[in-house]
Amino acid sequence: MFGIIFRRELHRGLTTFAFPSILVALTALIPPSAYIQARSYQQALSDYALRQAAHQGETRSGLLIITRPVPPLLPLSNGLFGRLPDEVLLLRESASWTPTSEDLRPLDWLFPKVDLSVIVGVLMTLMALLMTYNTVTGEREQGTLKQLLSYSLPRHTILGGKLAASVLLLTLSLFYAVFLYTTLIVAFSHGMFRLSRIEVAEVLAIAVIGMLTVSVFALLGLAISTLVRTSAAALALSLTIWASTVLLWPSCVGYLAASLWPVEPRQLARRELLAQEARLIRNELADYRKRAAELKVQAASVTQAWEQHLEIKRRWNERKREEIRRVMAERERQIHRQQTRGIGLVLLSPYGAFRMASDTICQTGVQAYDLFLEEVARYEREEFTPKSFQALAHQQPGDGREKPAPSVSFRPFSLSPPSLRTRLTTVAAPVSVLILEMASLWLISLFRFHRYDVR
Amino acid sequence: MSQESETFPFSCRFDIIGHADEGRHGSRITAKVRQLLATVTQERLTGFRSFPPFLYVVGVIARQEIIANFRNLKIPAAGVVLSSLFVASAHLLGGDYRERLANWTTNQTAQRDPIVGGVVRYELPDGSFFDSVGTGHDPPLLLPPKPLSVLVKGMDGDFHRPIALGQQIQFGPRQDDKTVPLLFEVPDFSFVVKLIVSLLALFFTADSLTREKESGTLRMLSANPLRRRELLLGKSLGASVSLFLSIGAAYAGVMIYLFSFYGIPGSPDESVRSLLIFSLSLLYGVVFLHLGVFISSLTNRTKTATAVALLLWAGLVLIAPNIAVLVAEILSPAATYNQLRARLDEAWRRSVQAELRSNPGAQTIFESPNIKEAILRRLESDRQLTDHYLQRRWSQIDLAYRLASLTPTGAFVCSVSDLAGTGRNAYRDFLEFLQSGRNLMADALRRRWDLPPEQGASLLRETESLLRSRKHPPESLRQSVNSALPALASLVLWMSVLGLAAYWRFERYDLR
Numbered sequence: 001m002f003g004i005i006f007r008r009e010l011h012r013g014l015t016t017f018a019f020p021s022i023l024v025a026l027t028a029l030i031p032p033s034a035y036i037q038a039r040s041y042q043q044a045l046s047d048y049a050l051r052q053a054a055h056q057g058e059t060r061s062g063l064l065i066i067t068r069p070v071p072p073l074l075p076l077s078n079g080l081f082g083r084l085p086d087e088v089l090l091l092r093e094s095a096s097w098t099p100t101s102e103d104l105r106p107l108d109w110l111f112p113k114v115d116l117s118v119i120v121g122v123l124m125t126l127m128a129l130l131m132t133y134n135t136v137t138g139e140r141e142q143g144t145l146k147q148l149l150s151y152s153l154p155r156h157t158i159l160g161g162k163l164a165a166s167v168l169l170l171t172l173s174l175f176y177a178v179f180l181y182t183t184l185i186v187a188f189s190h191g192m193f194r195l196s197r198i199e200v201a202e203v204l205a206i207a208v209i210g211m212l213t214v215s216v217f218a219l220l221g222l223a224i225s226t227l228v229r230t231s232a233a234a235l236a237l238s239l240t241i242w243a244s245t246v247l248l249w250p251s252c253v254g255y256l257a258a259s260l261w262p263v264e265p266r267q268l269a270r271r272e273l274l275a276q277e278a279r280l281i282r283n284e285l286a287d288y289r290k291r292a293a294e295l296k297v298q299a300a301s302v303t304q305a306w307e308q309h310l311e312i313k314r315r316w317n318e319r320k321r322e323e324i325r326r327v328m329a330e331r332e333r334q335i336h337r338q339q340t341r342g343i344g345l346v347l348l349s350p351y352g353a354f355r356m357a358s359d360t361i362c363q364t365g366v367q368a369y370d371l372f373l374e375e376v377a378r379y380e381r382e383e384f385t386p387k388s389f390q391a392l393a394h395q396q397p398g399d400g401r402e403k404p405a406p407s408v409s410f411r412p413f414s415l416s417p418p419s420l421r422t423r424l425t426t427v428a429a430p431v432s433v434l435i436l437e438m439a440s441l442w443l444i445s446l447f448r449f450h451r452y453d454v455r
Numbered sequence: 456m457s458q459e460s461e462t463f464p465f466s467c468r469f470d471i472i473g474h475a476d477e478g479r480h481g482s483r484i485t486a487k488v489r490q491l492l493a494t495v496t497q498e499r500l501t502g503f504r505s506f507p508p509f510l511y512v513v514g515v516i517a518r519q520e521i522i523a524n525f526r527n528l529k530i531p532a533a534g535v536v537l538s539s540l541f542v543a544s545a546h547l548l549g550g551d552y553r554e555r556l557a558n559w560t561t562n563q564t565a566q567r568d569p570i571v572g573g574v575v576r577y578e579l580p581d582g583s584f585f586d587s588v589g590t591g592h593d594p595p596l597l598l599p600p601k602p603l604s605v606l607v608k609g610m611d612g613d614f615h616r617p618i619a620l621g622q623q624i625q626f627g628p629r630q631d632d633k634t635v636p637l638l639f640e641v642p643d644f645s646f647v648v649k650l651i652v653s654l655l656a657l658f659f660t661a662d663s664l665t666r667e668k669e670s671g672t673l674r675m676l677s678a679n680p681l682r683r684r685e686l687l688l689g690k691s692l693g694a695s696v697s698l699f700l701s702i703g704a705a706y707a708g709v710m711i712y713l714f715s716f717y718g719i720p721g722s723p724d725e726s727v728r729s730l731l732i733f734s735l736s737l738l739y740g741v742v743f744l745h746l747g748v749f750i751s752s753l754t755n756r757t758k759t760a761t762a763v764a765l766l767l768w769a770g771l772v773l774i775a776p777n778i779a780v781l782v783a784e785i786l787s788p789a790a791t792y793n794q795l796r797a798r799l800d801e802a803w804r805r806s807v808q809a810e811l812r813s814n815p816g817a818q819t820i821f822e823s824p825n826i827k828e829a830i831l832r833r834l835e836s837d838r839q840l841t842d843h844y845l846q847r848r849w850s851q852i853d854l855a856y857r858l859a860s861l862t863p864t865g866a867f868v869c870s871v872s873d874l875a876g877t878g879r880n881a882y883r884d885f886l887e888f889l890q891s892g893r894n895l896m897a898d899a900l901r902r903r904w905d906l907p908p909e910q911g912a913s914l915l916r917e918t919e920s921l922l923r924s925r926k927h928p929p930e931s932l933r934q935s936v937n938s939a940l941p942a943l944a945s946l947v948l949w950m951s952v953l954g955l956a957a958y959w960r961f962e963r964y965d966l967r
Contacts, residue, residue: 017762021766032782036784050793051797053797079638084637085628085629099628100628102616102629103792103793104626107851109613110780111777111865111868112640113777113781114774123773123774130762232662232757232761235762236658239654239765247650248540248642248647251642254635254637255548255551255642257635258550258633259546263632265554265555266632267559267561267596268561270565274591278590281572285573288588292577296578299579300579301579301581309577338633339634342635346635366634366638397586
């Protein structure tokens with residue numbers, strides 16, 4: 001019996017205008033979006049290569065610029081990539097390392113780029129709602145619901161058959177979208193975007209999570225159609241919920257989190273930090289001067305003096321780092337708290353959950369950026385600072401004009417991405433939110449439909 | 456309770472004789488309209504015209520529509536929804552504005568902070584050496600945040616970064632620690648209008664004809680000596696006034712909120728700008744009202760009308776402007792900042808290599824006899840490369856604005872951002888401000904070569920302090936309006952074309 005309902009719904013779905021219009025909309029939107037994404041991916045890769053080449057030319061031992069590698073699945077879900085500074089300047093003498101530069105991206109503020117995650121999250125969820133908002137109300141209005149119920153089928157079979165047919169159609173169009181999108185990206189990027197086995201698995205994971213998201217909205221439509229009496233009311237209610245969960249809520253929560261758990265503005269914090277650093281530097285200078293006077297009295301040699309100078313420098317550097325980092329860590333903790341709670345709020349919206357999951361899988365999300373900064377911090381601690389002090393020790397003290405640049409080769413910075421399994425465990429939270437929403441919506445629909453007044 | 460009255464307030468239940476509201480207060484409206492229609496009929500029949508009957512009838516229909524919209528709670532509900540969204544967005548963006556303002560003022564004070572550091576000199580029997588330590592503040596933030604960015608943030612966030620002006624322009628990172636908002640669109644006033652007002656307006660009218668047809672009142676109307684254009688114009692006028700009332704109330708609320716908590720608008724100029732932003736929002740709403748009427752005149756059933764309206768809405772609001780911008784990016788590609796930096800480095804490297812090749816005796820460029828020429832050449836090539844980069848950026852923005860203005864939503868976003876001083880014009884002004892600062896600095900660097908070292912250093916110091924004290928003149932209202940005009944024209948065009956199309960279709964509409 002389930003099969004009959006399923007076939008009937010499938011036939012209806014294929015013949016009404018909702019499904020063809022989904023396919024038309026996807027086919028029209030995906031090519032330009034894929035083209036521009038493929039191009040910006042190529043640009044990001046060539047930028048990265050350019051920056052690497054430029055930094056290799058810089059042989060100074062006291063300074064190193066680290067660039068964030070381009071995540072391989074960037075075109076599918078842009079996330080934060082390119083919206084935050086991708087370069088970090090490490091300075092031997094400075095305790096506070098900061099991101100250095102960022103491109104001008106004025107248009108992204110007005111018209112954010114469309115990628116696969118937006119197409120699935122915004123358009124396909126709307127389509128899902130359109131397909132299911134009048135499953136029950138529509139039949140009631142046409143009078144076919146009475147007939148359907150007269151077959152003495154269990155009500156959950158009817159509802160299940162209807163849902164399965166819509167979900168199947170949506171899944172088909174979703175896989176069509178993902179397939180078309182990735183194929184076009186591969187075609188447009190001239191071989192720069194390659195799909196190895198892992199990447200195919202990642203794309204599939206995104207498609208599956210997308211399917212869950214779309215199903216949440218299909219179930220939402222179903223639940224709404226059992227909650228109200230007329231199709232018009234169902235449409236209005238579905239649209240209101242869709243607009244608030246997909247469009248309004250995710251946009252607002254970041255700012256909401258910022259207003260609920262505020263962090264001191266960056267320039268204010270920076271000024272305080274610099275004041276503290278200035279105090280330390282004054283003490284450091286006093287230390288040097290004292291030692292210089294002592295050495296002069298002792299009539300020490302230049303080599304001895306240089307060694308002692310370096311010793312003081314190293315000690316002060318450690319101290320500065322410790323004190324400054326403590327202040328910085330406090331602020332970072334605040335930012336982190338704001339961010340985690342913001343993400344928690346975003347997850348309440350199925351669209352937000354999907355974006356978070358797809359960004360995590362594509363390594364373009366918030367966690368990936370934090371990982372990059374953590375890796376930079378570790379690189380600085382383990383590689384940059386020790387080596388750059390070693391280089392300084394080999395350096396001959398000059399009179400300041402033309403210090404010979406000691407050749408120092410730093411191990412190249414590498415960012416090993418977390419394994420797919422780790423990332424999949426990270427997306428467990430958004431996915432479980434989605435599944436929970438699906439389950440509760442299904443229960444609501446069942447509960448309501450069992451009590452539905454068919455007249 | 457009747458079946459109809461259970462519907463959601465925004466699902467349209469318009470009808471000029473209040474047929475759907477028959478049960479509650481419809482009878483009163485009906486009586487009144489009947490009376491008015493009777494007057495009109497009599498006037499027409501007797502040929503007596505105390506008032507131009509066209510306007511009179513339109514006025515009557517519009518007034519009845521407005522009253523009906525009040526009674527079926529459409530206007531109050533839209534007003535409440537919009538007010539709460541506007542105030543919420545103003546509150547969130549206001550916090551963001553305050554943070555940027557705090558950043559800017561602190562940065563301005565920090566520019567006057569002394570640079571801490573010093574040199575230590577070791578004088579020893581077998582020689583001497585020195586070393587230096589020091590730290591300094593960030594480069595200046597140059598531009599304060601625009602007050603109206605609370606309403607339309609536009610590109611204002613992109614200015615909010617320290618920028619060092621030397622022989623090159625060095626763009627620092629944006630001074631914003633909020634990461635989650637970067638994943639989604641900025642929820643400012645223009646965002647709410649762009650999405651929600653268009654949706655509300657569309658559903659105000661998308662079923663205006665179909666529902667009357669379904670309830671049979673359209674046939675009743677056709678029995679009266681009413682012209683179809685009067686009916687259509689009356690409906691459109693009534694819907695526009697209803698929209699005006701609900702947006703107006705919400706906008707008044709948000710302006711009161713902003714004025715009492717943030718002192719915005721703080722000048723007559725800003726007040727005029729915010730009024731213009733309001734009128735543009737209204738115009739944008741009217742475009743979608745007309746679209747709704749047009750869709751209604753195309754279809755015969757409310758269900759089809761709403762589904763078509765929704766698809767068209769998604770296409771026009773969510774997709775079309777983004778496609779326009781994508782096309783602009785394809786047609787007018789611009790280099791990235793990193794490519795510019797690589798080009799600058801490459802140019803300098805080449806010039807150094809050429810110099811060293813022609814002077815085999817020199818170890819570094821600084822030992823070359825032609826160092827002055829080499830440096831001056833570098834200043835010139837840096838200027839050209841940077842200007843080219845900025846020019847490409849700007850023309851991409853310009854083209855994106857032009858193309859996006861072809862769609863109603865794009866036109867709205869472009870024009871309000873121009874009016875708020877956070878759009879294309881402001882961006883060009885900002886880039887020109889940077890270029891002129893860089894030119895001043897490059898000029899000082901050039902002149903330094905002809906001066907003794909002390910005078911050269913003091914010249915550089917003077918230029919730096921000049922750059923610090925330089926104020927960016929705010930864009931004049933006339934300029935903003937001029938740059939918003941094409942988008943405004945596009946909105947007006949959309950409105951009239953859709954209105955005419957609705958009229959054309961309705962003249963042929965099957966009333967049965």
